[in-house]
Amino acid sequence: MTNLSKTQKLVFSSMLMALYIVILYFTQSFSFGAYQIRIATSMYALSYFFPFLVFPLGLANFIANALFGGLGLLDMIGGCAVGIVTTYSIVLIKQGNLNKWLIALPIILxxxxxxxxxxxxxxxxxxxxxxxxxxxxxxxPALVGVLLVKTLAPIICKTQKENLV
Known part of the structure; x- marks a missing residue:
């Protein structure tokens, strides 16, 4: 999966952005406001495998806040920035070869x-x-994100090894 073409990365990113927005649509009753459980943010963990998702997932947050948030431009831009910082922090966890459970920290904090x-x-x-x-x-969402990475890790590693052969 690391040898994806630009077109494949664009399509994959677009699909995940759409999925983020759809998940947020169906969970919007508890994804906004002072008390929120934003399940869609568990998808940020996928940047562990796919660093090119840093900006698309931030943009997905921007679009979702524009469509469903109702708090205006500040919330849209802020949400985008938070998405980018969160996903990039997860990329750094992967690059540092740190424990996968640490993925939960940026998703929470x-x-x-x-x-x-x-x-x-x-x-x-x-x-x-x-x-x-x-x-x-x-x-x-942080625990779901970590479990997503732990579940997908053997599959993605196997796929990457097969691509090398």
Whole structure:
């Protein structure tokens, strides 16, 4: 999978962006606001295998916030930035050959602490309470993301070995 052409990467990225948006559509009742469990962010973990997903997943967040968020340009741009920082942090975990469980940390902390910066302003809520709430809500997507990586790792590694032969 590391030897994908530019076209294949574009198609794969587009499919995952669409999937992110569809997941968010069906989970939007608990994916926005002061208390949120954004299951779609578990897809950020896929950047562990596919570093080229850093920007597409950030863009998917931008589009989803534009379509469903209702909090305007600040939330759209901020969500995009948080998505990019989160996915890039996961790429760094892979490059550092660190334990896969560490993938959970950026999925919890970057959105939890980052999104709270502008949501506390937009929703007129205290930053600390909002950050704690968002971090707690991100635990489930973080665990799903780690399990996704652990489940896909043998399959992707096998595919990569077959491509080398």
């Amino acid at each position: 970057v959105p939890g602490l980052g999104v709270s910066i502008w949501l506390s302003y937009l929703l007129n809520l205290p930053y600390t309470a909002l950050a704690m709430s968002l971090c707690i809500g991100q635990i489930i």
